[in-house]
Amino acid sequence: MTHDDHDLPGASAGSAGPHPADPTPPAVTVAATVVDELVRCGVTDAVVCPGSRSAPLALALAEAARTGRLRLHVRTDERSAAFLALGVARRSRRVVPVVMTSGTAVANCLPAMVEATASGVPLLVLSANRPLDVLGTGANQTIDQAGIFGAHAVASLSLDAAVTGGSAPAVRSRVDAAVEAALDPSRGGGVQLDIPFAPPLVPADSATVSLAARRAASDGTGDPWRASALTTRHGRPSAAAGAAARARFGEVTVDLSRRTLVIAGAVRDEVWGRAMAEALADVPTVAEPTAPVPGTPVHPAGAAVFGATEISANGFSAAVRPEQVVVLGRPTLHRPVTALLSAPDIDVVALTDGVTVPDVGRTVRRVGGSVTLTGGHPAGWTDVCAAVDTLGAEAVRDALAAPGPVTGLHVAAVVADALRDGDALVAGASSAVRDLSFAGLPFDGVRTLSARGAAGIDGTVSAAVGTALAHAAAHPDEPRAPRTVALMGDLTFLHDVNGLAIGADEPRPGSLVIVVADDRGGAIFEGLEPGAAPLREFDDGTPAFDRVFGTPPRGDVAALCAAFDVAHVAVDSVADLARVLDDHAEAGEDAVATSRDHAPGILVVEARVDRASRRDLEARIRDRVEIR
Structure with missing residues (x-):
């Protein structure tokens, strides 16, 4: 027998400690x-x-x-x-x-x-x-x-x-x-x-x-x-989440004869989430980018319409307010959606695969681990929801097409258009994931991942590298590594730029493109209360908003990429960004990078955009869907 066999010195079944004569330290x-x-x-x-x-x-x-x-x-x-x-x-x-x-x-x-x-x-x-x-x-x-x-x-x-x-x-x-x-x-x-x-x-x-x-x-x-x-099972069992959810919460029945809207967010188990989405495929659904792909999507930009009671035009009127909302997973992104979930006159049903029931508004009356549907939609309800979907999508499309500076939302729309079947998408948990939602995600054939559990921007670059490594490992027979696309703002990128510090002998992603929407600061605050004009500066002209919310950095993305031996290219227009992403999909980072002598596998695309116009852009979208 060789030294690989059981009669090695000190080998004894059931003991992690060495033989008395064995020099192997117990540790x-x-x-x-x-x-x-x-x-x-x-x-x-x-x-x-x-x-x-x-x-x-x-x-x-x-x-x-x-x-x-x-x-x-x-x-x-x-x-x-x-x-x-x-x-x-x-x-x-x-x-x-x-x-x-x-x-x-x-x-x-x-x-x-x-x-x-x-x-x-x-x-x-x-x-x-x-x-x-x-x-x-x-x-x-x-x-x-x-x-x-x-x-x-x-x-x-x-x-x-x-x-x-x-x-x-x-x-x-x-x-x-x-x-x-x-x-x-x-x-x-x-x-x-x-x-x-x-x-x-x-x-x-x-x-x-x-x-x-x-x-x-x-x-x-x-x-x-x-x-x-x-x-x-070498991984989370594919059927276990559904079984555990049913065992804990049972099955809930939803009567579709009442005006019903599904609001979907991230789920813990993708298999369970897909099963629930398939069961609800014919129900109008406002879905976040990390949610299971819905069968009947409703654009989130139009969600504010559901806050009204009815709409009237040309002598006709239609009820637009849902009578009940089914929550699938954990939605967290959009304030009009949160308002619906907090409304006391709307019955809320929660479907969950975890131990936590998503009930921020304390309005959930029924909880299930699976769902059975009865009845049919009221006359005209699906037409109303389709109209809301069209209204929301057109509001975003028209706002992006209007003359004006390029923003992070423009970048997200280009990234969404550039995605291909089989791509994985990592979305920064702040503005990026919200912008991708307005850009129309989720998409069939694209795995979308974001740190929406605690919704922090921590570690996004490192997590994107990990995602790309795992995504490629899931397709070992592909002649070329499947692509992972990550979208994040400049603050998110700088917060975790050390994620690019990969040792010379370490495994590297085969095809990771990181798109940085570089608007010199924190874009998300532009659309929130602190970004309002009366709060942007003090009476003596001292900046308030930009100092403590906008926080414009001095970091040089190109120099940082060079320091980490990562390919980099900067773009100043949506057309250039679209070209870079398409060329990368066809030929990799060497086809588009302006840097030379970089390590393979990662490309950082720095999209230089405007932040000051962000609040006005969001206001135009809201005004377009507002019920007057």
Whole structure:
């Protein structure tokens, strides 16, 4: 037998600890067992940040990557690393671990954990810790980090007891529990698994790392220690969300003989969401870009019309106010929609696949995990909704066609037109996703993803890189990597520009184009209350709005891209932007980039646009659909 077999020195089934004569440090053996169990549970990607205390896990992951068991991504910034893992996990629906050392390295994962838990993305923080008996002694790089994420983790677990006991089943069982918690169909999200490691943290040589990995892999049958629907399906089970939702909330019946409108937002499980959208395909639906694609769409720019009671023209009148609204998922984008959901005279029915019922207005009277429809639409109702859809779409189209400066909404419309079947789209969670909604999304054949769980702009570049990596991995037989398009504002881009810091030997996206709507500041505030004229400056002329809301940056996007070895091109017109996106789709970044000698796979398109005209543009759209 060879050194790959069970009679290796120190190999014993059911033990994560070494044989008395074995020089392998316990920390190395435990780390090898953790990584092996993660692979058995279907983990295909992992992110690691360099650090001393996490060295056992880093070496175990490097060995797993060397032998082709998973793909490893190394980042030096824990915050960016966590969002990279989040992007991979959101697109792949698999658990993605991110590994870091103790101390503030763990705390840097909080924003990504908040988003993961809020949106049900299976992110696993593997935090290395000092031995717990040194906590509170002033030991270097030691904080009380177990459970640091509090309510923003769906589970906070520790491996301390398993490590000190040296039991492989205990280690594997704890890993399985973490995977199950992250993948839970209705409660899943961010999970912390804290692992205290005592020195020695590394072996004498790399051969010992490989030996520990082979021992772990040869233990048992190769299946997860604790077999369940979540550990053995290698991803969130496609039918589990619907089953869990039905079990929790049951089925709700909706009578379509009442004027009914669906308002759809992001769902935790895409399979369940598509099933609900298919069941509601004939019901007029206002859908956000991250919602399941509706069968009967209504443009969100026209949603304000539904706030009226009736419309009259040429001697005819029609009721336009819904009698009931069905909420699918978690809509959050548009104020006229929120107003409908808060109206006391409208019956609200919520369909959810999670444990949280979307009920911001406290008006939901019935909740279901699935739906049955009865009756038929009242005469003229679908015609009214079709007219509202046309009105909203024309209002946006005419506003964009009118003479005037180019805005972020113009950019979003061009991006939407340039999308092709099979593309993935990452939308910045502030203005970008709202603009894409007005541009007509969601589209069939385009995966649209946005951090709308907590709606922060944190980590958007890193998440876009992760999405692109996972999107390409989902199509391994394509001759060319499928494209991922990301749209974000300049502040969102600058907030996470470190997401472009990809090491020379690290996996890179094959086809990622990041469109930056560069309007020199925070466009979203232009259309909100602080952007009103009386608040833009003080009586003595001192700027108020631009200083604390507009926040124009001094960053140079082209220089930053050059610093990170990323291709860049700047455009000043919608025609140039459309040409660049089409050329990129055909031939990649080399066909359009003005920079040279860049690393392959990523193109940043800087679309220089105007912010000052944004408020007037939005006002023109509202005026066009306003009922007078």
